Amino acid sequence: MRYFPAAFALSLALAVTGSMGQARMLDPVDPRAAELLDSGRAELAHGDVEAATDAFESALTVDPGYAGTLVALGDAARKAGLQGKAIHYYRVALERDPNDVTAIAGEGSAMAEKGALDKARANLVRLEGLCGKGCAETRVLTEAIAKGPTAKVVSAEAVKPQPVAQSN
Numbered sequence: 094m095r096y097f098p099a100a101f102a103l104s105l106a107l108a109v110t111g112s113m114g115q116a117r118m119l120d121p122v123d124p125r126a127a128e129l130l131d132s133g134r135a136e137l138a139h140g141d142v143e144a145a146t147d148a149f150e151s152a153l154t155v156d157p158g159y160a161g162t163l164v165a166l167g168d169a170a171r172k173a174g175l176q177g178k179a180i181h182y183y184r185v186a187l188e189r190d191p192n193d194v195t196a197i198a199g200e201g202s203a204m205a206e207k208g209a210l211d212k213a214r215a216n217l218v219r220l221e222g223l224c225g226k227g228c229a230e231t232r233v234l235t236e237a238i239a240k241g242p243t244a245k246v247v248s249a250e251a252v253k254p255q256p257v258a259q260s261n
Contacts, residue, residue, distance in 0.1 A: 126156035198230035
């Protein structure tokens with residue numbers, strides 16, 4: 094009983110400092126990186142994935158702490174058909190901010206495009222818990238799951254017949 098006040102004060106101090114870590118504000122993006130991100134988004138909207146990726150990588154060099162740049166790189170990788178690489182970028186962004194709805198939706202969409210529909214549905218459930226069924230990210234992920242995996246295109250040069258030796 095005589096340690097109760099001290100234990101209570103210590104637990105209260107730990108609870109306050111623990112909650113302060115959860116309520117931290119994200120650092121603002123560097124203005125130079127914001128300009129590069131805007132340029133990359135414009136390039137991506139015009140369909141120039143390579144130029145957009147270059148701009149996003151430059152923005153990441155200028156401001157490596159901004160998770161939005163990783164989400165943009167994931168978007169560019171998805172548009173280039175590199176879903177595995179996109180999932181990597183989204184996961185790194187989610188390590189920095191686990192409740193980033195854009196990264197959750199992007200990762201789920203990339204998983205759906207790759208064919209991992211169960212994992213994409215798990216992201217959808219998580220997203221609905223964070224922002225509800227009416228938010229834009231939830232609608233985007235729902236559409237990606239409904240669309241299903243993207244078809245793989247194989248060129249004629251990729252499929253070469255193997256010669257078969259027959260005895261006479």
